[in-house]
Amino acid sequence: MKTEKEPVKTAAKPKVAFFDFACCEGCQLQVANIGESLLDILGAVDVVEFREVMSEKYDKDYDVAIIEGSITDHHAEERLKKIRARSKVLIAYGACAAIGGVNGMKNSFDLDEIRQSVYGKDFKLFPSSPTRPIHQVVKVDYTINGCPIYPPELIEVLKHALRGLPYTVPDNPVCSECKLNENVCMYERGVSCLGPWTKAGCNSWCVNNGNICYGCRGEVTNPAKNANDVIGKYNLKPELVKNKFDMYNKCKEGDINVNRK
Amino acid sequence: MNYHILKKDELDGFIRKLATKMKVCAPVAKGHNNFAFEEVSSAAGIALDYIPTILPPKKYFMPPREKLLDFDISGDKPRDTASVDAEKLAIFGVHTCDLAGIQCLNMVFSEKPRDYNYILRKENIFIIGLECSRYCDGSATCALVGNHYPNGGYDLFFTELGDKFIIHVNTQKGEDLVEGMGLPKASSAYLESLDDVREEKRAVFQNEIGVDQKTLAGIVAARQESKVWQEIGSRCVSCGNCTNVCPTCYCFDMADTINLDMKTGFRTRTWDSCQFETFATVAGGENFRAERAGRQRHRINRKFSYPLDKFYRSFCTGCGRCTRTCMAKISLKDTLKALVAESRSVSHGTGQYSSSSLPLSGDESMVKG
Structure with a gap:
């Protein structure tokens, strides 16, 4: 481009x-x-x-x-x-x-x-x-x-x-930085967190401070297609994760018609 | 070398004395049955009964983020200054799985070209092992790879005997420390008790997969087109947790950062993961392992197959961290058992599929859907 x-x-x-x-x-x-x-x-x-x-x-x-x-x-x-x-x-x-x-x-x-x-x-x-x-x-x-x-x-x-150089936003989940910070996983605490689907680059800022990831950086390019295994392991409700997604990521639907690099 | 004795109620004094000589790190509880190696100044915060920590002790040998050099590009020729920060450190309470992990990394980073940052840190780290008398939990596979017993790789090694620890002294540094603290030598009765502990472990720790390491390496190598990869790949989140917590994963990424003066800057390396979408992507956008199935297969190959040819040992230490940390319930034990079962059904002629019916690289829908 x-x-x-x-x-x-x-x-x-x-x-x-x-x-x-x-x-x-x-x-x-x-x-x-x-x-x-x-x-x-x-x-x-x-x-x-x-x-x-x-x-x-x-x-x-x-x-x-x-x-x-x-x-x-x-x-x-x-x-x-x-x-x-x-x-x-x-x-x-x-x-x-x-x-x-x-x-x-x-x-x-x-x-x-x-x-x-x-x-x-x-x-x-x-x-x-x-x-x-x-x-x-x-x-x-x-x-x-x-x-x-x-x-x-x-x-x-x-x-x-x-x-004049391109900047690359990390295209890995927030977990990739969260684990390096050795946080206890939010799922282990019994709370659903959008880290597994959200772009890193924030150094897991929220989780470092005891909060979950709300997905504010947007989804990775190729997120895991279903959260069923994750939800199943920790006994969570699927709509809970879906609703959390919609808080920041609702406009993603508009990207389908936009050629975004 | 010798065996010495330390009463359990004297452990606090031991740690305090050690902490006057160097920084001491040990497993501490983080809640929710999670543990982490952290700095301690007494025995009070140490979790003696712990399951493998979130990150293995490799974080002290190759920090997750590490500055390698400072540079200056303002002159005609760029200048750089290497940077290494290797403080004197003792790690207390290292389980045998993690001792094995450090031994693996020692081999990797001692190969030429040697990694001086790693080696300088290693020279400054004093390792005190701690024996497990029973399984930490059902995720561990230490008996499969023979890491439920100590196989060296430490300065001192603690085994609990009732209200005492018997300490195996493995290095001169270790000898100097226990002699300096005046710890008594162990009598033959204690050595017999130690033998009893080891004998009891024999009954507790059994090969979790049911095939020996060499056979398993052959099975993994032969099952490159297995449907098992597709199955775990379809569940994988590509978060990289399994490799970040692995005691023997050492891949890293390098990046240069320039300061706001636009003249000086620094180079860092950060842990990378073969499970990331971007890991095998090269210039032009080609990705050699675009599918999660292929990336998971690569991870298992890198633990059970490739290192047996290169280093003559498994690079799985049996710690079970990859299974515990996986949010999508991908279990190492289940994966290996499925590969073994598949291998048996094929060799007995009951398996109906051939490698050509399960093309790993052909199925793009899983990735791009």
């Missing part, structure tokens, strides 16, 4: 802009949580737009556009396409942008029904469309998964983008 991953010229620092669509902006907040490395990042790039921390706007082309949030109406779609047209490199940032995330739960309901429940009797005044991750709308050069994003991965992707 041809991409625009030419190295960004180093004469001037690359211009980086953050944008948000339907999301909680928590992934942008993670930038502030990076700590000391943030100074190194700011030494390497010029942040020209970032609504959460600055009021300035920028009227030229962006070297790197970092997009948080998913696309849920035609206004968002048009705005995203305009940003794409002005950006050399575009990064899908966080679960909402990368896979649709929790916004995708909307797609489990009839659109008018869900509009009515949110906007009341005048719901027809508020246009809405099924939730889409941004790669279902525009071309995406890099993806940073997670809810929220895992800060070390942001730094890695940014370095790859600045050097």
